[in-house]
Amino acid sequence: MGAKKYPVCIYRKQAGYMQVDKYKNYTPTAFLKDRDFLRWQLFNNKEDALFWNDVIEKNPGLRLLIEEAIILYKENIRFNDFNMSDPEISECIISLQNQIRHKKKKRNSKRIVLGISAIAACIAIIISLPLLFNKDNDVQDISTFARAIPDNNDLYSSDTKLIVSENNTVILNNSESTIQYEEDGIKADDNHILKEESAPYNQLITPYGKRSVITFSDGTKAWVNAGSKLVYPAEFSKGKREIYVDGEIYIEVSEDKKRPFIIKTRQMDIEVLGTKFNVSAYETDKINSVVLLSGSVSISSNTRKKDIILKPDQMYSGNENSHTVQSVDASIYILWTQGLYQFESEELANIVTRLERYYGIRIECDPDISGLKCSGKLDLKDNMHKLLEELSQALPITYRQNTDGSYTINAIS
Known part of the structure; x- marks a missing residue:
């Protein structure tokens, strides 16, 4: 059987469209069947975080239930391929059921565990989330x-x-x-x-x-x-x-x-x-x-x-x-991949910027000389002192190293 295609849902991003009160009677497994909760866990973006903070503020009694749902999500929802055929989905459900049963026996926990119907619902909802797990689309723009x-x-x-x-x-x-x-x-x-x-x-x-x-x-x-x-x-x-x-x-x-x-x-x-x-x-x-x-x-x-x-x-x-x-x-423009930097009639300000990035060293250049132009080739395997020395031979500039390791370039007085 070929891969099953699922319709793309429209996710309403604005929290104002969501009904915060609908979560009052939710259980941990109910949260795991809620596509907004799943999106929050999958993306953890600021908008979703603000919305769920609002849910908890308006319903303080849900805090522990939501924390329980998050634990269950992290322990049990671990798929990375949701463009699956029906047999593959069934196999995943059985595998999850076995994992949860094993964890329950091992820890003898009273924690709520996902039943097979809840897992199936989770999979169906996750697959239908907008632009998330259909491999014909990217997860998000x-x-x-x-x-x-x-x-x-x-x-x-x-x-x-x-x-x-x-x-x-x-x-x-x-x-x-x-x-x-x-x-x-x-x-x-x-x-x-x-x-x-x-x-x-x-x-x-x-x-x-x-x-x-x-x-x-x-x-x-x-x-x-x-x-x-x-x-x-x-x-x-x-x-x-x-x-x-x-x-x-x-x-x-x-x-x-x-x-x-x-x-x-x-x-x-x-x-x-x-x-x-x-x-x-x-x-x-x-x-x-x-x-x-x-x-x-x-x-x-x-x-x-x-x-x-x-x-x-x-x-x-x-x-x-x-x-x-x-x-x-x-x-010439890819010589940096070989540790070389060649330039033609390049402004000093641009040369300095490239050296700052390449070496991770701050260089302060006097604005009055930043427009000076220069041509040449620098070996980026040399240290900064040597490179600035070479530039000072081509341009009317002088430089010094500061106590914090940075450099300052000025015009020759």
């Missing part, structure tokens, strides 16, 4: 999910972080970490994570001073520059492949004509089938850029009526209001 992530200054951390779920963050200490998504799990430096432990969306946070290389589940490979955040599904859907980027990556996309690869940023979407290109899209930068090495890419934006198609050795530069496309030597 990736841009909405990425932008809702709170900014907790992880980019200033000393370690790279791979967030595979709410309760599982893998700390990577290497200066250049390697992450690979394989059929049986996730390899991250010396760590191995089971895919069952992964949430629908994963996050890779590469702080200033660090770099990463990630191979996605489809074989697409991306080099991640310092100060970058990536959000992506642990497993791409059947219809498309999407990731969200805040920062800079060089990416080699595995060709799949049936599934376009889309990179989303704050300002633009880039769609490809199979190609090699560099994206610089730090949300703190005014200008974002795309440089194409091979293949073709289509760049779209909400502020433009027509998409822009790039050819090899072309660079797109733009913001929300304007853009340019020019011919370049594309190979």
Whole structure:
């Protein structure tokens, strides 16, 4: 029997549409059959948290019952594939029933346990949640999910972080970490994570001073520059492949004509089938850029009526209001993956920003000289002192290292 398709429900996001009082007579198992409760546990977003806080405030007697329901949810609802056939659903129900029976005997607990009918209802409700577990859709719009992530200054951390779920963050200490998504799990430096432990969306946070290389589940490979955040599904859907980027990556996309690869940023979407290109899209930068090495890419934006198609050795530069496309030597723009930085008539302010990110060291530049332009190549394997010395030989500037390890650049007096 083929995979069973389930209709998509419309979830009413606004708490005002929900009936808080309906939960007065709920039991823990009743909560596990409530799609709003399940959505709260699955996504744990701010809106749902506020709503359920309101439920508890208006019905204080429900607090212990809700806590019981959360415990039951975490112990028993652990599926990661809800695009299942009827026999597969039945098998999961039997498995869950056996697990719960075993836990009950082992602990001799008086805790309420899920019966087979409640489990079946839970599965049916979870499958019908909007855009959650139908693999033909993403769990949630990736841009909405990425932008809702709170900014907790992880980019200033000393370690790279791979967030595979709410309760599982893998700390990577290497200066250049390697992450690979394989059929049986996730390899991250010396760590191995089971895919069952992964949430629908994963996050890779590469702080200033660090770099990463990630191979996605489809074989697409991306080099991640310092100060970058990536959000992506642990497993791409059947219809498309999407990731969200805040920062800079060089990416080699595995060709799949049936599934376009889309990179989303704050300002633009880039769609490809199979190609090699560099994206610089730090949300703190005014200008974002795309440089194409091979293949073709289509760049779209909400502020433009027509998409822009790039050819090899072309660079797109733009913001929300304007853009340019020019011919370049594309190979220059990916030298950072080899520890080199080459620039042509680049403003000192931009050079300083790139060095700050790459090394994770703060550099204060006198605004009066920030517009000075320079051309050259820097070896990023050298220390900061040597690089600034080389810049001071090309420009009328001087520099000093401060007691806190930062640097200050001024004009020669």
